[in-house]
Amino acid sequence: MTTPGFLEVAISLVLVVIAIVIARYWRIPVEKDMALGSVRAFAQLVAVGYALEFIFDLESPWLIILALVIMIVVGAHAASGRVKGIRRPFVITVSAMAVGSFVTIGVMVLARIISFEARYIIPLGGMIIGNSMNASALTADRLSSDLRSQRLAIESALALGKGWRVASAKFIRNSATAGMMSMLNFMKTVGIVALPGAMTGMILAGAEPLDAVLLQIIVAYMLLSAVTITSIMAVELTVRRFFTRCHQLQHDV
Amino acid sequence: MNPPVLDLKNLSRVIQSDGQPRAVVDDISYHFHRERVYTIIGPSGAGKSSLLRLVNRLDEPTSGEVFFHGKAHCDYRPCELRQKIGYLFQTPHLFEGTIRDNLLYANKELSDDEVKSLVEQAQIKSSLIDRPTDRFSVGEKQRVAIARLLATRPEVVLLDEPTSALDPSYTEAIEELIKQIVDREDLTAIVVTHNPQQALRIGQEALLMVDGKLIEHGEVTEVINNPQTELGRLYKERRLK
Ligand SMILES: Nc1ncnc2c1ncn2[C@@H]1O[C@H](COP(=O)(O)OP(=O)(O)O)[C@@H](O)[C@H]1O
Ligand SMILES: [Mg+2]
Numbered sequence: 001m002t003t004p005g006f007l008e009v010a011i012s013l014v015l016v017v018i019a020i021v022i023a024r025y026w027r028i029p030v031e032k033d034m035a036l037g038s039v040r041a042f043a044q045l046v047a048v049g050y051a052l053e054f055i056f057d058l059e060s061p062w063l064i065i066l067a068l069v070i071m072i073v074v075g076a077h078a079a080s081g082r083v084k085g086i087r088r089p090f091v092i093t094v095s096a097m098a099v100g101s102f103v104t105i106g107v108m109v110l111a112r113i114i115s116f117e118a119r120y121i122i123p124l125g126g127m128i129i130g131n132s133m134n135a136s137a138l139t140a141d142r143l144s145s146d147l148r149s150q151r152l153a154i155e156s157a158l159a160l161g162k163g164w165r166v167a168s169a170k171f172i173r174n175s176a177t178a179g180m181m182s183m184l185n186f187m188k189t190v191g192i193v194a195l196p197g198a199m200t201g202m203i204l205a206g207a208e209p210l211d212a213v214l215l216q217i218i219v220a221y222m223l224l225s226a227v228t229i230t231s232i233m234a235v236e237l238t239v240r241r242f243f244t245r246c247h248q249l250q251h252d253v
Numbered sequence: 254m255n256p257p258v259l260d261l262k263n264l265s266r267v268i269q270s271d272g273q274p275r276a277v278v279d280d281i282s283y284h285f286h287r288e289r290v291y292t293i294i295g296p297s298g299a300g301k302s303s304l305l306r307l308v309n310r311l312d313e314p315t316s317g318e319v320f321f322h323g324k325a326h327c328d329y330r331p332c333e334l335r336q337k338i339g340y341l342f343q344t345p346h347l348f349e350g351t352i353r354d355n356l357l358y359a360n361k362e363l364s365d366d367e368v369k370s371l372v373e374q375a376q377i378k379s380s381l382i383d384r385p386t387d388r389f390s391v392g393e394k395q396r397v398a399i400a401r402l403l404a405t406r407p408e409v410v411l412l413d414e415p416t417s418a419l420d421p422s423y424t425e426a427i428e429e430l431i432k433q434i435v436d437r438e439d440l441t442a443i444v445v446t447h448n449p450q451q452a453l454r455i456g457q458e459a460l461l462m463v464d465g466k467l468i469e470h471g472e473v474t475e476v477i478n479n480p481q482t483e484l485g486r487l488y489k490e491r492r493l494k
Contacts, residue, residue: 152342152344152346153346153348155311155342156342156346156348157348157358158311158335159309159311159335159339159340159342160335160336160339160358160359160401160402160404160405161332161333161334161335161336161359161405162332163332244313246310246313246331247331247332248310248311248312248313248331249311252269
């Protein structure tokens with residue numbers, strides 16, 4: 001198999017047409033979304049492709065860091081839209097994602113497992129930031145919603161003289177777990193139920209399967225670390241908004 | 254008279270409701286002395302719960318201060334203060350686990366005997382001590398919550414409508430329990446109730462609150478049967494909304 005060009009992409013549009021025909025026949029109202037989605041996927045990915053080619057050629061570490069920062073800011077903005085009940089959640093998501101991503105990437109670079117080149121850092125960073133985006137949004141949103149709905153439980157503990165951390169311990173645990181759950185499930189089933197996209201991509205592009213697997217394992221560990229750090233950071237930043245220094249639960253946050 | 258256990262000085266709490274500032278507790282001053290039972294009465298929404306929350310420091314006053322044994326609330330560590338000034342919520346919330354777990358959660362230093370005696374005091378069958386509490390009735394839960402309230406050895410207990418969530422048949426028993434506990438433990442109790450008859454049964458003094466303000470106060474029979482103010486008379490005649 002050769003690497004596909006634009007002609008091959010155009011031919012595979014046949015599949016999109018088939019999907020739309022099926023949807024229309026069964027009256028599933030998604031044709032518009034499908035058509036639009038296919039165009040968007042094409043446009044976004046091609047744009048990213050050109051951007052990556054451009055960045056890979058640049059070789060400047062500052063540009064690599066700038067690219068990571070932009071990904072984090074854009075991701076944190078998207079994540080903050082999914083966090084309800086907190087003012088300016090962006091502050092929380094962007095800090096949690098930045099710490100989770102940079103610590104993880106930093107450790108791997110310092111350990112010389114990954115060299116600090118755009119070709120490696122950008123795609124890995126993309127995966128890491130994408131996962132930590134979900135983790136920050138899920139964690140902060142779950143915690144904010146629990147701290148609101150479980151007011152009686154929390155204040156019952158506070159009123160007995162428990163500190164805010166003890167009073168909200170259960171909800172802290174639950175929300176951090178919620179943020180990490182999809183990652184943990186992924187690790188359980190990886191290789192059995194599904195082959196991860198990155199690995200599949202490497203194999204399709206001609207890499208030896210074992211090389212692809214080893215890299216995938218490193219990626220999984222990186223994601224695990226990034227998601228865990230991000231969730232914990234998101235918890236710590238969120239829970240502090242809800243409590244005053246005098247261990248009072250406030251809802252105007 | 255001894256110095257008061259609790260002293261409220263010009264206590265106010267203003268909240269934003271519909272974008273407007275509103276005083277839910279409005280400039281309340283009062284002395285509470287040891288070993289007495291105070292009742293706070295008033296129509297729903299008068300600010301009774303809001304006042305108790307300030308005394309337990311679950312909320313911060315907008316202005317004014319609470320003094321406990323002559324020392325301002327802010328000079329105590331909040332957690333220590335709350336162990337000395339216990340708060341019983343209107344609806345009991347028990348933590349996961351057994352009655353014993355709940356009592357030990359409140360005070361992990363309780364001995365087996367102390368657990369037993371708290372349970373007895375709250376008139377719970379001692380055979381239930383190690384039962385999970387999730388299937389208890391609200392009345393039973395309220396007793397466990399009372400036992401748990403006493404587990405931190407408070408000097409003041411704040412009871413927010415302790416019988417309103419209960420079946421009327423439980424009311425009398427819980428009222429008896431409250432009276433006994435106050436007698437036996439040298440406690441000061443502040444009991445919120447929307448029922449003036451209950452105030453007469455359990456209280457010595459009464460405070461009538463309307464719209465966040467303290468309208469009448471004094472001996473409970475006087476406040477309820479012989480109010481001095483127009484609002485007090487309206488409350489007696491049940492003509493306040
Ligand atoms: N956190 C809050 N947000 C908005 N309104 C509140 C809040 N807490 C209390 N209130 C309002 O304050 C008033 C007093 O409430 P509350 O103290 O519960 O009265 P009571 O216990 O006498 O029925 C009510 O009108 C209530 O709606
Ligand atoms: Mg109330």
